[in-house]
Amino acid sequence: MSASSKKDKPRNETLAAKVVPAWLPGAAAINEALYWPEELPRPKVSLRSALLVGADEALTVGLGLASRMRFATPSFRQRSTQEMEDALEYFQDSGWIENPQGYHLKPPALEKVIFKKSSSHGTDFEHMTFEGGYVPRMGEAGRARWLGYENNQTSHCWVLRHKGPQRPWMIHIHGYRMGTPFLDFSAFNTPYIHEEKGFNVLHYVLPLHGPRKAGPTSGDGLLTPGYVNAIHAEAQAMFELRRIIDWLRRDGASQIGVHGISLGGFTTALLATLEGDLSCVIAGIPAVQLVKAARRLGRRNLLYFFDNINMPWDDIEQMARVISPLAMKPKVPKKGRYIYAGLLDRLVRPSEPLGLWEHWGKPEIEWYQGNHMTFARNKGVRTFINNALDASFD
Helix, strand or coil: CCCCCCCCCCCCEECCCCCCCCCCCCHHHHHHHCEECCCCCCCCCCHHHHHHHHHHHHHHHHHHHHCCCCCCCHHHHHHHHHHHHHHHHHHHHHCCCCCHHHHCCCCCCCCCCEEEEEEECCEEEEEEEEECCCCCCCCCCCHHHHHCCHHHHEEEEEEECCCCCCCCEEEEECCCCCCCHHHHHHHHCHHHHHHHCCCEEEEECCCCCHHHCCCCCCCCCCCCCCCHHHHHHHHHHHHHHHHHHHHHHHCCCCCEEEEEECHHHHHHHHHCCCCCCCCEEEEECCCCCHHHHHHHHHHCCCHHHHHCCCCCHHHHHHHHHHHCHHHCCCCCCHHHEEEEEECCCCCCCCHHHHHHHHHCCCCEEEEECCCCCCHHHCHHHHHHHHHHHHHHCC
């Protein structure tokens, strides 16, 4: 389904209000999910749709519970609030709320890279590591804590490259709680992209994920009541990805594309505001309103009560402008911008990728009949990605 699909009925009209009785468990969530802006194609109403919505709601609860590294005591909430207030003041005084691109440091060239051969469920790859080099500015909120995450200081990538002449490269950026070869290769259909499409592939592991984790599980510490960690994580991702792109170019890569999913879709969209010389950027199910997504993870469980903080959400979103893809103009040409999103997605509501689509000048977009987790198996999404690659690379 493309962006040129016919416009349907007016905004805020529902298909399911009479289909799912209010007394059924989860009915409110299902009915809410089926209010659609007029710019979107309509989802199919069926038992399968209800089950997919319910699965996403359950996933939201699970991710919300798992996103806490510690119980949010009153003193912890007070420290988090103070940290965010300090960050907002620092960003305002530095002019980065009005000019968020200025917040992102220009990284030095990447020189020393280590490769080790590895394998995951029959897929051979090279485990690439290098010292990330990202250091928050002196006086920046959360700096000491961030530098204390020792595992996070080393950058990790899973690389599949062909022998012989240079090939075009695709950089893949995983979603929240991912960052392991098996999960990442499955989500991006990596063997097909590498072997059948002929690309060299580099999977970038986001800060605090996979081998970079700061807690028991991948992604711990990224989404906390403070949200300052999320800012450092994305700033570090920009710093390291730009080093990787420069390194690939100096190594002879003439064409580079980027494809990210969920949190990785957010990161891809942000990267598109800093790096213009990319053949394509594919933002898959992009969580481009990160603060709203973090609030959503808490709202579905009892910990939301304990996460309440004494800072207006508008101020928190202002603070997060320094990493917002919607606060900056994309540098990648419109013909190289692609988006896909699920009509039944409850983690990344359709309004979020719709907002990115509008901000990006309404490029090619694919709306699929599924939730947050079904994109990898959706034929329409796979065809959309395949066509995007064919159109973007020589």
